Amino acid sequence: SRPSQEMCIRLLWMNEEDRYSFGVTFHEVKPHDQKRLCMNAPKRLRAPEDAPKAFLGKTPSNFYDPVTVCWTGSSEWKPHCGALWWSPVGLGLQTLQLSEPHVSAMSAEFVNIENVMWVLEPYRLCKPVTGTHWKPFPVGRKNNNTKKRQFRQSSLLNMSTSNFKVKVARHRFEKQKILATYINSELELLTKMCKGRSYNCITWLEKSFSYDMLLNIATNSRLPYSTNAAAMGLVQALYVDRFPQFKHGGATLPHKLWLFHDADESTAKEAKNGETRKSVTPVLKNRLRLNSVDAFPAFFLPRLSSAYGDPNPVLSHTDHFKFFLLRKLYNDTVNSFGEGGRLIHSDGDFNKLGMAAIHGQQALLLFGFQSTYSKLKELCKPNARLLDGRSDLRSRSGVFNPPESRYKAGGADTEIVLQIKKELIKTFNEVGDLCTNFRLGQFLHLFKEKAMEWTHAECGPEGCDIQTGYFFQPSIGTPVKNNWVSNRPPPKDGEHFDPEDTLDAQYILQATDDAEVAMYQDFEAMFPGGSGEASKLDLKELCNKPDFDVALVDAIMYEDDELMAASLKLLDNIYGQRRLLRGALKDVVLLDRPELP
Secondary structure, eight states, X not given: OHHHHHHHHIIXXXXXXXXXXXXXXXXXXXXXXHHHHTOOOOBOOOOOTTOOSOOTTOOSOSBOOOEEEEOOEETXXXXXXXXXXXXXXXXXXOOXXXXXXXXXXXXXXXXXXXXXXXXXXXHHHHHHHHSSOOEEEEEEXXXXXXXXXEEEEOGGGOOOSOHHHHHHXXXXXXXXXXXXXXXXXXXXXXXXXXXXXXXXXHHHHTTTSOHHHHHHHHHOTTXXXXXXXXXXXXXXXIIISSTTOOGGGTSOSSOOOBOSOOOOOOOHXXXXXXXXXXXXXXXXXXXXXTTSTTSSOOOOXXXXXXXXXXXXXXXXXXXXXXXXXXXXXXXXXXXXSTTTTOOBTTOHHHHHHHHHHHHHHHHHHHTTSSOSHHHHHHHHHHHHXXXXXXXXXXXXXXXOSSGGGGGSOOHHHHHHHHHHHHHHHHHHHHXXXXXXXXXXXXXXXXXXXXXXXXEEEXXXXXXXXXXXXXXXXXXXXXXXXXXXXXXXXXXXXXOOOOGGGGTXXXXXXXXXXXXXXXXXXXXXXXXXXXXXXXXXXXXXXXXXXXXXXXXXXXXXXXXOHHHHHHHHHHHHHHTTHHHHHHHXXXXXXXXXXXXXX
16 A cells, blocks of 8 residues: 555665665676676666667667675674675675675675575576585485475585585575575565555666666676566556556557547647647547558657656656667567477476566556557567467476366465466457457548548529538428528539538538448458558467467366466457447447537
8 A cells, every 4th residue: 555655665765774784785896896896787678779779778888787686694694683684705705896886874885786686586596696516515414304305505615525514515505595685675665665656766766776787687697587587577666657658548448539630730740740739639630541640549748748848867858769779689489489489388487477578568558658550569479479378388398298187276486387377368358359449430531531521412493502511411392501501602623611600500410331341341441351550460460370269279278266366358359350440439429519528
């Protein structure tokens, strides 16, 4: 709850001494210190050559500033001693002395975050971080002579194999592992403190965790997957789910779509950059095209927003390329699953990282940062491959035998796999809503075009002119503004007809037979097999997977009620696209005059 979040920020973070007493703090090593300490900086997440001109995190540098951690420690730690945990010296860790320490409450000892965290995944990270291969500890027995357990030994400590030194190394390793787990838990706690747009917490924490720092931690391959995932969660809570981002630009799907002009008197430069809209009200100025910038509801910061022109780029960035690097990170993570993008059930740590990436994709989709046709295809193709359980592996070296055994629930690894599949289906439902929104906008604009087509028919012995349309017919014997029906001469060829001239006429909403046939044909053309552009908005085509519905049938077979229900709902939406659009059309309100209500 919000009171609990703000209580945590007061007790744990706002006071500097409390912050360093209860938690681990994160600090970036500046370039002059990197040179003095001969540190290797981690490579940045680089944008491709065809990347947009502006986005958060864009810089000419090829490297991030290394991240260090700091905590209050004691070489003889015991409970209630006033220190958080064992000191770096007590853990056998190399410390760094920075020329600009941020800790004023104590003598600061900084440790490279990689040197602390690798113990959570020693088999994968020992060699890259320490330079030596991981060797397990000798097998020992518990005092009660129960099962044998295997302790692991850090080659970093370079100790002899004597029993005493092995015991010391093992204890140091276990202590360091507790510290690393604590750091992950702290990142998760900070994420929960910011969720729900708790702006007091966000304001305090973004001072300590820059966008670059969190991207650095999230992309660092020399950190455990669990730490990467925790950083992904925090960057989403601090920078994505906040003002000025709103769901689909401020409305739910299908949108409240308006067919009117929404532009102000912008300068020539602003108009050239497309910055002419006054608000985020979804306006259909032209017939929607799949490759147009306004095909789907995308993030846009209007000139009348309080954040427009703010010196903080997190607030003032104006278009949907804002989180370009973050979207690339999420897509790259999902693409790197297992063998050829397949789920491996035994890779529990990486599957948790994948879950964090899928949650990030959902957030960007929800706030309008995936809202182009090409982005939707980049999103859907790897996600559909993950959803298809027929390609899942039990481990990197083994398949399910028999294949049906993957349906059975059991263990933490299976649970995370089921959660991934449910979240993927949630993503596809969101994509389906965008497709329905596109079809609704296109159909309304087709209706508007036909409704504005008026014809002239002669009536009576004097050949007076009556205006008729596809959908509006004049009521016989009623007065008409400016005597249009009885006295006004017919317009010349090519003369523009102003509908406002007949606003006072009594017209009835009645479609002609030709109009009904034309609208029916336009409606059918928007669905799979049709000739319209919207016919491409089928999940099978977006995913480049003709058997997508078969993958959903396979998901129904898992022993999980929620997954089965979600799969059935998505199947119903796929084969009920016409029903979804008709349901949205029922909520359309036609205005009898240009003034907005």
